[in-house]
Amino acid sequence: MPGNGGCSSKSTLALQIGHNRSARGLQGMIFTRDDRAGEGKLSSRLGLVTDAVEAGVDMDLYAYVVDELSRGGRVDYVIVDEAQFLAPDQIDQLARIVDDLELDVFAFGITTDFRTKLFPGSQRLIELADRIETLQVEAMCWCGARATHNARTVGGEMVVDGAQVVVGDVNRSAEEVGYEVLCRRHRRRMTAAAARAGALSPDVLPVGTA
Numbered sequence: 001m002p003g004n005g006g007c008s009s010k011s012t013l014a015l016q017i018g019h020n021r022s023a024r025g026l027q028g029m030i031f032t033r034d035d036r037a038g039e040g041k042l043s044s045r046l047g048l049v050t051d052a053v054e055a056g057v058d059m060d061l062y063a064y065v066v067d068e069l070s071r072g073g074r075v076d077y078v079i080v081d082e083a084q085f086l087a088p089d090q091i092d093q094l095a096r097i098v099d100d101l102e103l104d105v106f107a108f109g110i111t112t113d114f115r116t117k118l119f120p121g122s123q124r125l126i127e128l129a130d131r132i133e134t135l136q137v138e139a140m141c142w143c144g145a146r147a148t149h150n151a152r153t154v155g156g157e158m159v160v161d162g163a164q165v166v167v168g169d170v171n172r173s174a175e176e177v178g179y180e181v182l183c184r185r186h187r188r189r190m191t192a193a194a195a196r197a198g199a200l201s202p203d204v205l206p207v208g209t210a
Contacts, residue, residue, distance in 0.1 A: 010108040011035075012044040014081045017106055026076040029065060031055040033085040042081050055086060062093035065101065075103060083109035084119035091124040098130070114152035114159070114179070140181075147181035154178075 018028055030052040032042045042052040055061060065075055078097055080086070086094075094105050107129075111122045118126075126132065141147045152159050154177055 010110075011042060011081055012048065014042060014079050014106065014108050015044055015048050015050060018050065018079055021077060027074045028077045028079055029053065029068065029075045030079045030081070031061060032081040034082055042079075052081070055080070055090065057087065059090070060093060061090055062096045062100075065097055065103070069101075075101075077104045077106070080105065080107040081109070083107040083125055084111070084122045085109070086121040088120050088124035091121055091128060095128045110150065112150065114150050116149055141183035141186055142180075143183060143186060145183035145185070148184050149182050151180045151182050152177065153180055 018030060021028055030042055030050065032052040033055045035041045035052070040052055040054045042050050053064070065078065068075055078094070080094065094107060097103050098105050107125060109122055109125070112118055
């Protein structure tokens with residue numbers, strides 16, 4: 001499954017890929033799950049938003065694309081954002097879209113959660129991807145070191161327990177769930193807020209995608 005990796009700009013890159021192919025007269029299908037802009041949306045922090053198909057937990061992505069083609073619709077490629085939230089069998093369905101329908105699938109997501117554990121969807125994506133790339137825009141910890149881990153915060157305080165998936169954003173009020181990228185050393189110790197290091201980094205970690 002050809003694709004690219006992403007960091008804070010992964011959704012922007014997904015939108016750019018769709019725009020470039022649309023400009024060439026191609027028509028794509030976009031799947032996403034739990035986007036910050038709401039159900040059935042693909043958005044970036046630059047303010048760009050486009051409609052997408054909400055990939056529910058029980059959706060068969062392969063069957064959805066086949067149904068669209070069977071009804072006379074056109075699908076030249078598939079884009080998937082927030083791919084880490086997909087179930088492993090849905091990643092298998094994306095691989096089947098590539099193999100059986102001979103369509104390019106570009107999947108974007110983060111690899112690990114705030115506990116440094118692979119998301120099941122990301123793990124399966126890594127196992128099946130034809131190509132994995134990481135965006136060259138490097139995320140940085142508040143201390144200036146290369147950021148390698150995601151941290152979940154509530155009110156600026158790091159939390160290490162809880163559900164694997166909780167939708168939040170780096171642009172949140174102090175009481176809300178948020179995320180920050182940190183180097184390995186500070187993942188266990190200190191967020192930017194705790195260090196009084198100024199504004200939180202807007203980055204989200206680089207990810208393997210397919």
